[in-house]
Amino acid sequence: xxxxxxxxxxxxxxxxxxxxxxxxxxxxxxxxxxxxxxxxxxxxxxxxxxxxxxxxxxxxxxxxxxxxxxxxxxxxxxxxxxxxxxxxxxxxxxxxxxxxxxxxxxxxxxxxxxxxxxxxxxxxxxxxxxxxxxxxxxxxxxxxxxxxxxxxxxxxxxxxxxxxxxx
Amino acid sequence: xxxxxxxxxxxxxxxxxxxxxxxxxxxxxxxxxxxxxxxxxxxxxxxxxxxxxxxxxxxxxxxxxxxxxxxxxxxxxxxxxxxxxxxxxxxxxxxxxxxxxxxxxxxxxxxxxxxxxxxxxxxxxxxxxxxxxxxxxxxxxxxxxxxxxxxxxxxxxxxxxxxxxxx
DNA sequence: TATCGTATGTAATATCATAACATGTCAAGT
DNA sequence: ACTTGACATGTTATGATATTACATACGATA
Numbered sequence: 339x340x341x342x343x344x345x346x347x348x349x350x351x352x353x354x355x356x357x358x359x360x361x362x363x364x365x366x367x368x369x370x371x372x373x374x375x376x377x378x379x380x381x382x383x384x385x386x387x388x389x390x391x392x393x394x395x396x397x398x399x400x401x402x403x404x405x406x407x408x409x410x411x412x413x414x415x416x417x418x419x420x421x422x423x424x425x426x427x428x429x430x431x432x433x434x435x436x437x438x439x440x441x442x443x444x445x446x447x448x449x450x451x452x453x454x455x456x457x458x459x460x461x462x463x464x465x466x467x468x469x470x471x472x473x474x475x476x477x478x479x480x481x482x483x484x485x486x487x488x489x490x491x492x493x494x495x496x497x498x499x500x501x502x503x504x505x
Numbered sequence: 506x507x508x509x510x511x512x513x514x515x516x517x518x519x520x521x522x523x524x525x526x527x528x529x530x531x532x533x534x535x536x537x538x539x540x541x542x543x544x545x546x547x548x549x550x551x552x553x554x555x556x557x558x559x560x561x562x563x564x565x566x567x568x569x570x571x572x573x574x575x576x577x578x579x580x581x582x583x584x585x586x587x588x589x590x591x592x593x594x595x596x597x598x599x600x601x602x603x604x605x606x607x608x609x610x611x612x613x614x615x616x617x618x619x620x621x622x623x624x625x626x627x628x629x630x631x632x633x634x635x636x637x638x639x640x641x642x643x644x645x646x647x648x649x650x651x652x653x654x655x656x657x658x659x660x661x662x663x664x665x666x667x668x669x670x671x672x
Numbered sequence: 673t674a675t676c677g678t679a680t681g682t683a684a685t686a687t688c689a690t691a692a693c694a695t696g697t698c699a700a701g702t
Numbered sequence: 703a704c705t706t707g708a709c710a711t712g713t714t715a716t717g718a719t720a721t722t723a724c725a726t727a728c729g730a731t732a
Binding site for chain 1: 645
């Protein structure tokens, strides 16, 4: 129910979706995963994740930093980068390199390889199911003897809405 | 025959390969493609491509810029970025976002979606055959009504050599 | 040769990211 | 309770990457 959040542009999917559980699920998951690896979901880290969940779109590190600073956390870049890197490690936040941005994962429950579809016209970003892409990557890399640990899969193009507007 | 070029670290493939035709083929292709789109393969552009072909590895824009400047071209960042962007448009150079770098394509003949395998230990970069990956991406995006124009597919992990060294 | 689109060069600046170091916090062991 | 050591935060400073804006030059073509 937050396909068009008040404080943001387009969300992380092209179609409406039920977002009501995203935040709570993800925060719970964050606690679990942190504990699993003997780390803590500290206030900054938690808040950083909340910020991404609230806006529900891709945000630059400095943008997140600004929000953290407003909440009384540190004002310097490392504050944001450290929190974000931590969340990326957990797999709950993805880094979208083409946009120099971060976004909370929209499928925190499933282990998955994220694939982002970025509209070059309206800048919407969607996270696509990419299980098949992952398998293809595995196959291609295994043939070369390469062992994959992380992937960044991003596509630039036109989202459904803009595809009509600009053929 | 240039798997380990004198002026560079690891090349763009994990295994040795016949590189003797890469440069010439690609330069010829660059001429064709430029003409096709009513543009010109000007000296800076040509030289930028040669630089990437010679070193045969991923290079940062500023690194390319330095080499261009040595050859009498402009010394400011836009000089490099413009030439590189042009070559990326042509599809003869790929941008590797995780490395903030550019690399000449190793399969200039085929239309293809590039997929890079980046070793986090020795920093070698290989361009993997990714036809299957491309198909999977198409399928995933078509299901959402998204029209792909460009992709960045990058995997981080361990190359064959480092995979043994660090299990 | 006048003109227009393309391409290059430069200066200035914006944006993104990290290194290095000081301080603070928390839990385990004594 | 006190010490210790690992983890976490905060700050300063700087590095690295990328773009905007504008002036100049080139090249095809009418």
